[in-house]
Amino acid sequence: MTNEARALGALLQRKDVDNHDEVLRACNASLKQSKKDSHTLHAKVVALLKLDRYEDALHVLENGEEALKHEARLERSYALYKTGQLAEAERIAKGIDDDRGARHVEAQALYRLEDFERSAILYRELSETHAPIDNEENDIRINCGATDAHLEWARKGHLVLKKKPGRDDLEAFELAYNAACASIARGELAQGEILLRRSQDLCNALDDLTEAEKVAELLPIRVQQLYVLIRLGKSEDAVKLASQIMPQDISDGSTVQVAEVNCIAASGEIKNPYLHHRIINAVTPLPKTDKLFTIQSDQIDQDRLVLDLLISKFGSVVKSTTKTLTENLPPTASSHLNSLSVLNAAAHAQCQLGKIGIKHMLPLLEKRPLDVGLAMVVVQLYILTNNHGSAATVLESLLKHLENSTSANDQDVRFAPGLIATVVSLYTLQGRRKQIKTELAKAATYWRHKSKPPRSLLQAAGLTLVESSKPDDQAYARDIFSILHKEDPGSKIATAGYVAAHAFSSTPVDEEADTLTPVSRLIADIHISALEDAGVLQPKLGLDAAQAATRKRALDEKPKPAKKRLRKSRLPKDYDASKAPDPERWLPLKERSSYRPKGKKGRQKVATLTQGGVEKAGEAAAGSSGKGGSEGVIKGAAGGGGGGKAKNKKKSKK
Numbered sequence: 312m313t314n315e316a317r318a319l320g321a322l323l324q325r326k327d328v329d330n331h332d333e334v335l336r337a338c339n340a341s342l343k344q345s346k347k348d349s350h351t352l353h354a355k356v357v358a359l360l361k362l363d364r365y366e367d368a369l370h371v372l373e374n375g376e377e378a379l380k381h382e383a384r385l386e387r388s389y390a391l392y393k394t395g396q397l398a399e400a401e402r403i404a405k406g407i408d409d410d411r412g413a414r415h416v417e418a419q420a421l422y423r424l425e426d427f428e429r430s431a432i433l434y435r436e437l438s439e440t441h442a443p444i445d446n447e448e449n450d451i452r453i454n455c456g457a458t459d460a461h462l463e464w465a466r467k468g469h470l471v472l473k474k475k476p477g478r479d480d481l482e483a484f485e486l487a488y489n490a491a492c493a494s495i496a497r498g499e500l501a502q503g504e505i506l507l508r509r510s511q512d513l514c515n516a517l518d519d520l521t522e523a524e525k526v527a528e529l530l531p532i533r534v535q536q537l538y539v540l541i542r543l544g545k546s547e548d549a550v551k552l553a554s555q556i557m558p559q560d561i562s563d564g565s566t567v568q569v570a571e572v573n574c575i576a577a578s579g580e581i582k583n584p585y586l587h588h589r590i591i592n593a594v595t596p597l598p599k600t601d602k603l604f605t606i607q608s609d610q611i612d613q614d615r616l617v618l619d620l621l622i623s624k625f626g627s628v629v630k631s632t633t634k635t636l637t638e639n640l641p642p643t644a645s646s647h648l649n650s651l652s653v654l655n656a657a658a659h660a661q662c663q664l665g666k667i668g669i670k671h672m673l674p675l676l677e678k679r680p681l682d683v684g685l686a687m688v689v690v691q692l693y694i695l696t697n698n699h700g701s702a703a704t705v706l707e708s709l710l711k712h713l714e715n716s717t718s719a720n721d722q723d724v725r726f727a728p729g730l731i732a733t734v735v736s737l738y739t740l741q742g743r744r745k746q747i748k749t750e751l752a753k754a755a756t757y758w759r760h761k762s763k764p765p766r767s768l769l770q771a772a773g774l775t776l777v778e779s780s781k782p783d784d785q786a787y788a789r790d791i792f793s794i795l796h797k798e799d800p801g802s803k804i805a806t807a808g809y810v811a812a813h814a815f816s817s818t819p820v821d822e823e824a825d826t827l828t829p830v831s832r833l834i835a836d837i838h839i840s841a842l843e844d845a846g847v848l849q850p851k852l853g854l855d856a857a858q859a860a861t862r863k864r865a866l867d868e869k870p871k872p873a874k875k876r877l878r879k880s881r882l883p884k885d886y887d888a889s890k891a892p893d894p895e896r897w898l899p900l901k902e903r904s905s906y907r908p909k910g911k912k913g914r915q916k917v918a919t920l921t922q923g924g925v926e927k928a929g930e931a932a933a934g935s936s937g938k939g940g941s942e943g944v945i946k947g948a949a950g951g952g953g954g955g956k957a958k959n960k961k962k963s964k965k
Contacts, residue, residue: 331361349379356386365393388416395599397424411437422458425605428470431458435472449483456480456489463496464606469763476506484513488532495539504539507532530561530570537573546579553577564597569607572614584621591615609647616654620662628658642681642713642724652684668692676705680712683724690733703737710734726757728768735771748784751775755791769795773808788812796823803827 338355342348352375359368369390372380380387384407391400401420407413418433434455442448459471468474474497476490491506514520514528533556540549553574558567571594575587591614597603603611619628632655639648660671669692676685686709693702713725724730731754738747755772758764769791776788789812795805806823813820895903 331358334358335362347376349376349382352379353383353386356383356390360386360390365390369394385410385412385416388413388420392416392420392423393600395602411440411443418454422454422461423602425461425465427458427461427465428467431455431462431470434458452479453483453485453489456486456493460489460492460496461604463493468497476502480506481509481513484510484517484528484532487513488535491535495535495542500539500542504536504543507536507539511536526560527562530556531563531566534566534570534573537570537577541573541576546577549577550579564595564601565603565607568594568597568603568611572611575614581618581621584618588615588618588622591618605647609650613647613650613654616651620654620657623661625658625661628654632658636682641679642683642716642721644683644724644727644729649684649687652682653688656685656688664692665696669696680709681716681721683709683730687733690737699737699740703734703741706734706737722757726754728754728765731768732771748775748779752784752787755787759791759794764794766795766798770804770808773812777808777812785812785815789816789818 335355335358338351338358341351342355345351352371356368356371359365359371368386372383372387372390384403388400388403388407389412391397391403397420401417401424404413404417404420414433414437418430418437421427421430421433434451438448438451438455442451459473462468462471471493476487476494480486480490487506487510491503491510494500494506495503511529511532514525514532517525520528533552537549537552537556540552556570556574558570558574561567561570571590575581575591581587591611602608616628616632632651635651636648636655639645641648641652643649656672656675659675660668663671669689672685672689672692676682676689679685686705689705690702693699693705710725710730713721716722716725731750734750735747738744738750751768751772752775755769758768773788773791773795776784776791779785779788788808792805792808792812795802796809799805807827810820810824810827895905900906
């Protein structure tokens with residue numbers, strides 16, 4: 312053994328090795344004597360990882376022999392994870408058995424790969440076993456909270472075991488922050504705001520962080536607070552907080568992008584979309600190790616497209632959205648793809664609403680009959696024009712196309728809870744109770760045989776069917792509420808529906824009925840006599856009201872006389888009834904006796920060109936003596952039709 316190897320061995324035998332630079336120098340010195348020593352290379356890889364030189368550590372491992380790669384599998388998977396090669400890191404870590412560190416790397420790689428379900432399972436398994444390292448238990452709790460929050464964002468909240476934050480979530484600012492994110496994802500914005508304030512206070516109270524470190528930790532919390540204030544409609548507080556956030560002070564590129572978008576949203580009305588468009592598109596590309604999650608990147612992409620629409624870049628929006636929609640053909644239940652379809656339709660219609668927008672979108676709907684987002688836009692435009700019948704027709708056509716499809720994915724879209732809720736809402740506006748019951752029953756039939764049926768849809772179907780007097784509907788309601796009550800016995804809605812559905816059956820439900828609130832307590836504050844005295848208004852809704860409005864009048868009712876139309880007076884302004892009207896008022900102006908042309912030339916022309924006039928007495932006598940004519944003979948004026956020489960003379964200038 313060489314002196315360098317002995318020095319390295321002595322250095323590694325220490326209990327606490329804090330100087331990793333010294334270890335790295337000793338490894339390099341030892342490798343000069345033996346370049347392929349796997350133990351020395353392994354020690355060098357660990358030292359490089361401790362110094363955050365992940366690329367160098369991965370380079371050493373990739374250039375080493377297979378024995379080194381097998382010996383340092385954990386270090387290799389960690390280096391791959393830190394350099395953004397998540398899938399390979401997860402694969403290698405998964406192949407390491409009975410290694411707690413490998414489970415940590417695998418869980419974290421799955422988290423960044425957005426496989427939150429498997430990541431949550433691994434973290435729960437780690438939390439159930441003893442943590443041999445200090446602070447490992449706290450780190451596991453933090454990671455579990457982050458995973459649960461992302462499950463809520465991914466609409467997989469049924470996999471989250473902890474729905475309400477506990478006392479332990481208020482002990483560390485990271486735990487409070489993750490609990491706040493989970494509350495926000497569930498729509499509990501007020502609770503999320505409180506937890507974010509708690510997280511901020513805990514971070515400010517830490518003594519082991521420098522002021523710079525506190526600022527770095529507080530900025531993401533404030534960015535999330537800004538989002539909550541915008542969602543709560545607290546515009547003034549949002550604008551004030553946005554002015555305190557400086558994106559250039561944030562080290563994480565992904566957080567910078569989120570902060571810029573939230574600051575733009577906090578400004579309220581966009582007065583200068585060109586400025587915001589330049590800001591949101593001037594971001595630097597993110598490295599592989601700092602990528603946005605899909606829910607964040609999708610929202611930012613949509614914000615960019617909205618700004619493109621605001622600056623009238625309709626062609627650009629059509630081109631980009633069409634490319635994405637072509638790669639992911641409809642139908643789909645993805646909110647992001649359907650939002651892109653909405654933006655695509657808005658670009659085709661150039662953001663026109665009303666009948667003009669519908670005119671542009673109907674040809675698109677004929678080409679893409681399975682496009683859920685496009686159909687929803689057309690339905691919304693019809694509703695804005697108060698044309699509920701056409702809106703229902705468009706939606707029914709979409710459902711018919713989906714129902715005729717043989718694809719399992721298309722059937723999932725056909726009976727998606729959001730789509731069913733839209734149809735039921737339209738039918739409710741039209742008073743079509745029979746269609747509501749039919750649609751909910753079909754949806755419940757489809758989902759009840761699935762492994763994870765949507766509870767809200769089954770509850771709505773059960774409540775509608777339990778009101779029916781038909782035995783078949785009552786039996787179907789009993790089946791639905793039996794399933795819901797079995798899955799969640801503590802649900803008040805499921806228990807009440809179960810009791811109501813079995814009211815006319817032989818099944819005893821006394822035990823379930825005893826868990827509900829007594830009727831006497833429910834009606835304790837209701838004064839029946841006061842209601843009877845005041846009268847209870849029961850307006851007709853939906854189709855009944857529409858029929859009442861269009862009902863023919865009775866025979867004994869007399870029609871109201873039509874209002875006479877008053878025409879405007881055509882009399883001239885200077886009309887005087889005492890004066891006799893001019894008898895020549897119907898003749899053209901030039902044929903009236905009072906007509907006097909303007910100018911000398913005009914008068915001469917009239918004098919020489921008047922034909923059909925009556926001669927004066929003197930002229931008649933002269934004519935009769937010279938030509939034997941009789942008095943009163945009508946004749947043409949002399950030279951009346953000839954073209955004299957005077958026409959060719961030019962008028963001299965004076």
